Structure formats: C-alpha cells, structure tokens
Amino acid sequence: MITTLLVANRGEIACRIMRTARAMGITTVAVHSTVDRDALHVQRADRAVELAGNQASQTYLNIDRIIAAAQASGAQAIHPGYGFLSENADFAQAVSDAGLILIGPPAAAIEAMGSKSAAKALMAQAGVPLVPGYHGNDQSAQAFIEAAGQVGYPVLLKASAGGGGKGMKVVHHEAQLAEALQSAQREAGSAFGNDHMLLEKYLLKPRHVEIQIFADQQGNCVYLHERDCSIQRRHQKVIEEAPAPGLGQALRVRMGEAAVRAAQAIGYVGAGTVEFLLDERGEFFFMEMNTRLQVEHPVTEAITGLDLVEWQLHIARGESLPLTQEQVPLQGHAIEVRLYAEDPNRDFLPASGSLDLYQEPELAPGQRIDSGVREGDRVSPWYDPMLGKLIAWGDDREQARQRLLNLLRGTLIGGVQNNRSFLLRLLEHPAFVGAELDTDFIPRHADDLLANTDALPDSFWEQAARHFIATQPAWQRADDPHSPWAQTSGLRLGMPAAIRLHLQCRGEQRRIYVHVPGPARESAIAVRRGDVLYLDWQGELLAVTQIDPVAAAQHDHPSEGGLTAPMNGSIVRILVEPGQQVEPGTPLMVLEAMKMEHSIRADRAGTVRKLLYAEGDMVSEGSLLLELEP
Structure with a gap:
C-alpha cells in the first residue's frame, strides 16, 4: 500500500x-x-x-x-x-x-522505447507502420548524409533518447546537415545524457495525432482515444485537443488498436502515449512512444471524465484496469494551451525574470487551469519555461474554443515575456476555427500570429494615461492629508485640470496631457503593480511606466561594435576567435537556455576584436558577448 x-x-x-x-x-x-x-x-x-x-x-x-x-x-x-x-x-x-x-512502466519497457532506433525495429515486428529513415549505429556526419540522400530531403534529425523537441532539427539541404547534426547531438547530450541520433523522412503537411494508452500488471491494455497535437513551435506542442478533429471512427479504431499492439509488444504497464504522424491520405506512421504521462493529459481527462494520475496510482498498487475498451467514455471536446515564458516575436526564445503580475480568473463550468507558479515567483533559466496549462471542455469543439478564449483573456501575466497574446491569436485564427491543422500551422500563418510591432497609436497612449492616473496611489501629505494639494486630481481654479505624463511602453516614449475630469474611460483590463501599469490592448498585455525624459536621455547609450545575448543562458560553444573576419550570418557562438541551443550570428560584416566570455560561462540577457569592428 x-x-x-x-x-x-x-x-x-x-x-x-x-x-x-x-x-x-x-x-x-x-x-x-x-x-x-x-x-x-x-x-x-x-x-x-x-x-x-x-x-x-x-x-x-x-x-x-x-x-x-x-x-x-x-x-x-x-x-x-x-x-x-x-x-x-x-x-x-x-x-x-x-x-x-x-x-510508471518497468525499466525493460522504458529501455525498449527509450532508443527510438530500437523502438522502430520492435514496431515493425508488431505490424505498426513506420516512417522511412535511418536508425543505425554509425553516427558520423557521412552516414547521415548518405542516408538523407537515399530518403530524400527534407529530413528530420531526432535524438534517439529524447522528446519535447530537444535534439530535433529539420534539414532541407545537404549543406546544412553536418552543422545541424552537431547542434542536435549537443542538445541531446545536455538534455538526456545521450547524443545518439536517428534520421527520418520529413513528411509535408502531416498531422501529429497521439493515442493515450493504459496497461495494468495483468496484461490488459486499453486506449483512451486520441489527441491532435499538430500545432507546434520548435517541434514542441502549443495547442492540444481531443478528440482529433475530422477523424472518422474507423481510423480512430485502427490507430487505437495499433497503439495497443505497440504497448503489448514491450510488456508495458501504466500510462503511455503512442505518437503517430497522419498524412493527408489518412495513412498513419509510428513516431515514438512516450513512456510516461504527457503534458496534454488533461484533455483526455476532460473527454473521458477520468483522473489519469489516480489510474496510475491504482495500477502501481497492482490493481486491474477499472474499465474495458468498450466502457471507455467519449464525451464532447477539449482543448488545451500551454502558457510559456517566451518571446514569439524572437523565434520563441525562452524568457526568464520575475512574475510581477500573475492572475488567474474565477473558473466557469468546463474550464481548468493547471499551473505551478504564482505572482512574485521568478522564472529561472535552468528549466523548461512552461508556466502552466489552460484547458476548456465543451459539448462541441466551438464551445470548448470559446470557453478557452474566455479563460485565456482573464489570465493576466506581466513582468516576463510570455505567449498569452500569441495563443489568443492562434485560437481566433480562421484556419484554427476551421480545424485546418498540420505541423506547419505556425510557420505558415506566422504573419497573422505574431504581434504587431508598429508604433502604438494615439488612442493607446490616451487610454494608458487615463488608466495610469486612475490607478495612481494617492499621495498623502503628512501634515494635512485632507488638503486639496495632497490629491492627484490636478485641481485648478477657473480652468480645466490637466496632468502631464511622460510614459514609456514597448520601447516607445510619449508625453501626454490628460484633462481631469475627462470623458469616461473605455472598458479595458488595467492592473497596477507598483510603478507599472499593465494594460490590455488588442489582446496584448502591455507594460506602461512613467519616466523622467531627461534621465532617460542621459542613460540611452546603446552599445556599439558588438553583439548582446538575446536571453539568459550559458555559452556552450565559441565558433570564432579574435582577429577573425566574419560576414553577415556567420555563426559566432552557441547559447543554451532551458536545454535548447540558439546560434548567435553576425548581423554585419566585420572583424572580431574581443571575446568577452568563455565556453561554460553564464550570461544575462542583454550582456555584450563580443566586440565586432566594422
């Protein structure tokens, strides 16, 4: 017990x-x-x-x-x-x-699926369809180049022992393969302690559909329907839903039965997920098996009414599965989004910092939040940047989508870059509404999904100024707290009151005059935390601060002749040396943050004058990494 x-x-x-x-x-x-x-x-x-x-x-x-x-x-x-x-x-x-x-499952089952190469061979024996690829022991660049030539570009490099998008690279041309292989091997070694790689044919416009399975110690195994996890960035899931839209019952059963065969082939016990790629013709191919509970398990819980962690604990006690395959419920539709500390407009670079604002709304029927943070927490560069998950269930997909939109709009995050507004645009995009799903969804619709970086309009600054004044803590005179001069109302005798503010937001500055009292403020989400006003503007929660324009001008000295770190992280590789000439796009350093590698490339031609960090050093966002002479 x-x-x-x-x-x-x-x-x-x-x-x-x-x-x-x-x-x-x-x-x-x-x-x-x-x-x-x-x-x-x-x-x-x-x-x-x-x-x-x-x-x-x-x-x-x-x-x-x-x-x-x-x-x-x-x-x-x-x-x-x-x-x-x-x-x-x-x-x-x-x-x-x-x-x-x-x-979780026994060591033998994890071992069987832990190596994607060995897992492919097992699945072939079990009659589970496979994607063409290379799963050999020769890990040289030449072996992968030859395999890619046989399979045909584009190809996908994958960490044999990995998951979560780490150690995974898409390669479109032979000239890219050697560098991509080295980077993927470093990522895999760092994240999993194993840099063994495999190669697969990269399918065009596939869907990522996975089957939740459960097996007990008595040899029984069931599938709890499927999830569509096609919307991804960096090969990591962003939106998951269950059941998969547009899947006919016959295909659902074939995929579920194939997943059960995969689990039984390795003597599996507990919760697991068998992942498939589904092409436009309705053919599916085995990708991998995750021998664990998945991030997206709440959508399966929502459509079945089951607690999967409770199932795990009962099975670990040696109990039998509580339901047969025919008894597994399927009710309505559920969608989940993952909240990340990251910057979608900078290629989803992970972010770290303080959660100066974090508010979750009161939950309505069909809504759920699984989070592991609270206001005031720090998001560190050491671990995965996921803040939590928002899940909504409905009688149908559209009801679930609307409930999730309401849940997301009421969740407020400030102080650290995050993907909240990106998720709102995803859920509202016509292609998502129409369930036009595949793994290239985000790259294909990037222009619609990324934030508008145009200059903020006058209407924003006027609204920001009014909210800033309305949320300004009252200044009290110690000697006479009831004096009109102790108020922030801008009292004037015989003329309209006016308050002048110097505000800053998103790198822009503006001087605003606000008449008090003025017209009624427009309805908007505005939350004050200390000196910062968080204002919801067209789905973006923007941070507005008051500045001293003279002091700001004195401190506005951008660094010249060098490159800065785009995020907190560690230097894992330096690719240049002092005196070396570089061209625009030349890789200079490789920075690792949250187990993902990011190449720092020259933005102009020049000569490396000085390296300011060594391999293994930790750097903070904005740190000058090297000096580059024109």
Whole structure:
C-alpha cells in the first residue's frame, strides 16, 4: 500500500500529482533545487527535501539523490511526472533495486522505447507502420548524409533518447546537415545524457495525432482515444485537443488498436502515449512512444471524465484496469494551451525574470487551469519555461474554443515575456476555427500570429494615461492629508485640470496631457503593480511606466561594435576567435537556455576584436558577448 509518495518533478505537474494523491489520502513529498526552494509545488507538499544546486544534473536528474530523498522521507513510491527522469530506464531500475515503487512502466519497457532506433525495429515486428529513415549505429556526419540522400530531403534529425523537441532539427539541404547534426547531438547530450541520433523522412503537411494508452500488471491494455497535437513551435506542442478533429471512427479504431499492439509488444504497464504522424491520405506512421504521462493529459481527462494520475496510482498498487475498451467514455471536446515564458516575436526564445503580475480568473463550468507558479515567483533559466496549462471542455469543439478564449483573456501575466497574446491569436485564427491543422500551422500563418510591432497609436497612449492616473496611489501629505494639494486630481481654479505624463511602453516614449475630469474611460483590463501599469490592448498585455525624459536621455547609450545575448543562458560553444573576419550570418557562438541551443550570428560584416566570455560561462540577457569592428 502506498501511503507516502515522493514527486520527483517540479512546476504544474508536481502540483497536479499532489492534488490527486492527497485526495486519495496519500502523503506527498516534494524534492526541489535551491532556486525552487519557495516554489509552489514545495508549498503544496506535505514535506519537502532540498537537493542543493540548480543545474538539472545536480538536482532533478540526479538518481542517487532522488532515491536518497525518498528513503529519508519514508516514501514507498516515486512519481517522476514528465520530463527529467520519467523516461530513464536506469532510474526505473534504481528505484526497483531500492525496494521502492515507480509510478510508471518497468525499466525493460522504458529501455525498449527509450532508443527510438530500437523502438522502430520492435514496431515493425508488431505490424505498426513506420516512417522511412535511418536508425543505425554509425553516427558520423557521412552516414547521415548518405542516408538523407537515399530518403530524400527534407529530413528530420531526432535524438534517439529524447522528446519535447530537444535534439530535433529539420534539414532541407545537404549543406546544412553536418552543422545541424552537431547542434542536435549537443542538445541531446545536455538534455538526456545521450547524443545518439536517428534520421527520418520529413513528411509535408502531416498531422501529429497521439493515442493515450493504459496497461495494468495483468496484461490488459486499453486506449483512451486520441489527441491532435499538430500545432507546434520548435517541434514542441502549443495547442492540444481531443478528440482529433475530422477523424472518422474507423481510423480512430485502427490507430487505437495499433497503439495497443505497440504497448503489448514491450510488456508495458501504466500510462503511455503512442505518437503517430497522419498524412493527408489518412495513412498513419509510428513516431515514438512516450513512456510516461504527457503534458496534454488533461484533455483526455476532460473527454473521458477520468483522473489519469489516480489510474496510475491504482495500477502501481497492482490493481486491474477499472474499465474495458468498450466502457471507455467519449464525451464532447477539449482543448488545451500551454502558457510559456517566451518571446514569439524572437523565434520563441525562452524568457526568464520575475512574475510581477500573475492572475488567474474565477473558473466557469468546463474550464481548468493547471499551473505551478504564482505572482512574485521568478522564472529561472535552468528549466523548461512552461508556466502552466489552460484547458476548456465543451459539448462541441466551438464551445470548448470559446470557453478557452474566455479563460485565456482573464489570465493576466506581466513582468516576463510570455505567449498569452500569441495563443489568443492562434485560437481566433480562421484556419484554427476551421480545424485546418498540420505541423506547419505556425510557420505558415506566422504573419497573422505574431504581434504587431508598429508604433502604438494615439488612442493607446490616451487610454494608458487615463488608466495610469486612475490607478495612481494617492499621495498623502503628512501634515494635512485632507488638503486639496495632497490629491492627484490636478485641481485648478477657473480652468480645466490637466496632468502631464511622460510614459514609456514597448520601447516607445510619449508625453501626454490628460484633462481631469475627462470623458469616461473605455472598458479595458488595467492592473497596477507598483510603478507599472499593465494594460490590455488588442489582446496584448502591455507594460506602461512613467519616466523622467531627461534621465532617460542621459542613460540611452546603446552599445556599439558588438553583439548582446538575446536571453539568459550559458555559452556552450565559441565558433570564432579574435582577429577573425566574419560576414553577415556567420555563426559566432552557441547559447543554451532551458536545454535548447540558439546560434548567435553576425548581423554585419566585420572583424572580431574581443571575446568577452568563455565556453561554460553564464550570461544575462542583454550582456555584450563580443566586440565586432566594422
């Protein structure tokens, strides 16, 4: 019997697991890194154990320390959530060897699917259709170049032990392959401790459709319908929905039965997801199997009315599946969006900083939020930048979409770059409304989806000024708090009152005169946090501040002759040396943030004068990385 459960993860998934476990009368234990000491999942646990350090390898990926924490806390079981150690066969074996229960599949099943190359061979034997590709042991650039030539471009490089878009690169031409392979191998090694790669034919306009399966220790296995996860950036999902729009019942059954065959071929136990690519002809191909709970499991819970974490815990106790395939419900439609700290207008670069504003609305029927943050938290560069998930259910897809739009509009985030407004535009796009889904959705509609960076109009500044005054904390005179001179109403005798403001927003500055009292303010979301006003403008929550124009001019000295870091991260590779001449587009450095690599390229021709950082150094956003002479 499991009475105490250690959750070896962080963020929203740790909070979600704890909610179900505590409802079942199970004591929860959180592990956390030093930077996560005050995190929400730590506060919600019954007990907490600190894993000193911040790097994932020191903390959430450290097998010995996780098991020691479980033993010290008296936990009988460990739930790895998703990410980190959730698909690590060595961890599963170590948990078993320590006499503990892993809330997940046995090590042998993880091992079978942990290598995408070996998994392809197993699936072929099980009669599951495969995408053409190369899954060999020769990891040289030449081997991949030859394989790509046989398969035909474009091709997709994938980390054999990976997931979540890490270690994944699309290559369109042979000249790009060697560099892309090296970058993918570094990402895979950093994220998974394994840089083995495979290559697949990159299908044009495919849909990403995955099947949720569950298996018990008695050999029973069912599928809980499918999810469409086609809308992605950086090969990582942004919107997920269930069931997949436009899928006929016959195709749904064929895909579900293929997923069950895949699970049974490896003796699977617990929750898992079998992922397929679905082409325009209705043919599907096995991609991979995720031997864990998925980020998007709430949409499956919404259409089935089941708690998948509760199922995991019952199966870990040795109980049989509670339902047969014929008894699995399918009710309505559900859609989920992922809130990320990132900048969609800068190629979705991850962001870090302080959540100066974070508000969730009161939930209406059919709405759900799974989040792992609260106002005042810091988003660090050490881990995945997902803040949480918003989920809506409806009798049909349109009702779910409208409920999700309302939920997203009422969720306010400020202080760190995020994708809230991007998600609103996605959900409102005519192609999404029409369920025209494929994995190239975001690149194809980028012009419609990215934020408008044109100069803000006069109407914005006028509204911002009125909200700024309306939310200005009253200044009180200590000697006479009732004096009219202690008010911010701009009192004048015999003339209209006027207040002059110097405001700044999105890099623009404007001097505004506001007459008080003025016409009634337009209805808009406006929230004040200290000196910052967060104003909702055409779906964007913009930060407005008051400035001293003289001081701003004195400090406005942009750096010349160099390049700056686009985000917080670490330098993993330096590609140039002092004295080297470069052309526009030449790769200069590789910066890693949140387990993803980003190339820093020259924006002009010049000569490298000085390198300001070495490989392995941490840098902050805006830091000057090197000096470049014209």
